Amino acid sequence: MSKKPEKNTGQNEVETTGHIWDGVEELNNPLPRWWVWVFYATIVWGVIYTIFYPAWPLVTQATQGLLGFSTRDRVAQDIARVEDANAELTERLTSVDLASLSDDPELHRFAINGGGAVFRAHCSQCHGAGANGVQAGGFPSLINDDWLWGGAIDEIAYTVTNGVRNEQSPDARWSQMPAFGQILARDEILAVAHHVRAISQQEHDADLAAIGYEVFMDNCASCHGDEGLGNRDMGAPNLTNAVWQYGGSLETIIQTVTYSRFGVMPAFAEEWRVGSGLTQAQINAVAAYVHQLGGGE
Numbered sequence: 337m338s339k340k341p342e343k344n345t346g347q348n349e350v351e352t353t354g355h356i357w358d359g360v361e362e363l364n365n366p367l368p369r370w371w372v373w374v375f376y377a378t379i380v381w382g383v384i385y386t387i388f389y390p391a392w393p394l395v396t397q398a399t400q401g402l403l404g405f406s407t408r409d410r411v412a413q414d415i416a417r418v419e420d421a422n423a424e425l426t427e428r429l430t431s432v433d434l435a436s437l438s439d440d441p442e443l444h445r446f447a448i449n450g451g452g453a454v455f456r457a458h459c460s461q462c463h464g465a466g467a468n469g470v471q472a473g474g475f476p477s478l479i480n481d482d483w484l485w486g487g488a489i490d491e492i493a494y495t496v497t498n499g500v501r502n503e504q505s506p507d508a509r510w511s512q513m514p515a516f517g518q519i520l521a522r523d524e525i526l527a528v529a530h531h532v533r534a535i536s537q538q539e540h541d542a543d544l545a546a547i548g549y550e551v552f553m554d555n556c557a558s559c560h561g562d563e564g565l566g567n568r569d570m571g572a573p574n575l576t577n578a579v580w581q582y583g584g585s586l587e588t589i590i591q592t593v594t595y596s597r598f599g600v601m602p603a604f605a606e607e608w609r610v611g612s613g614l615t616q617a618q619i620n621a622v623a624a625y626v627h628q629l630g631g632g633e
Contacts, residue, residue, distance in 0.1 A: 422446070430617040434489045437624055444624065451625025454618050458604065459626075467629050474582050474599045479630045482579040484571045485509050487633040493623035496614070499603035500571075508603060511571035516555065517594035524551045529589040535564045535576045536584060 355362040469477035498505040531548030533540035559572040566574035606613035
């Protein structure tokens with residue numbers, strides 16, 4: 337049986353809220369005056385802030401405030417200040433002979449640092465944060481020595497500038513593998529897939545690989561070479577190593593031969609991407625960054 341609360345008596349009697357829990361009566365003690373005044377001060381401060389600074393969201397923008405303050409403008413000023421400080425290096429990077437960039441240690445460091453930022457902003461979405469590629473999507477690794485179009489620093493810069501198989505730049509890297517599913521029979525595709533597995537030192541059926549050799553020589557050697565070593569002038573990959581852009585399993589090779597692949601890389605130069613492209617200095621910087629990752633030639 338619950339205990340009935342005693343009535344609050346005394347000279348300094350405080351009203352109750354009328355709430356009782358387990359026999360405990362809640363008193364309606366007033367808040368400390370200092371706390372009340374601080375609370376009122378925060379309200380006043382909030383009103384003043386919304387008058388002088390951007391605050392209330394509207395349909396297309398927020399209220400600007402009487403001071404016209406903008407964090408975007410402040411960031412833009414900071415960026416402009418840094419660009420002014422680096423103007424001389426940026427100008428040198430724009431016109432530098434990339435082959436001799438490493439001969440200038442100061443400019444080379446500047447290029448690599450800036451190129452890393454460009455890579456993270458524009459390239460890592462496809463090639464991965466570590467530039468090791470994403471095989472499932474056909475995005476090549478940039479940290480090995482296997483290059484479809486060449487891994488010299490000026491060749492990397494050309495690829496970044498014009499891209500691969502896009503409709504933006506007339507100078508884009510371009511190659512197209514036929515969809516052999518419309519040319520070869522299924523047993524021929526299976527045989528040539530085993531031949532590719534054989535020359536890449538993978539498990540295969542030797543009898544099918546022998547048949548596939550003839551199919552390969554008749555249909556594939558013109559681009560990939562008689563030994564399957566590839567042709568960079570045509571963007572034809574080397575088929576004899578363990579580097580695979582889409583995967584080297586038997587099923588994946590059959591799919592590639594049957595339906596072909598047609599990966600696209602956008603052209604990043606300003607002239608092909610108005611308003612969102614890279615400057616020549618940025619292209620040179622990201623080329624230097626990629627080149628020094630470990631796979632550059």
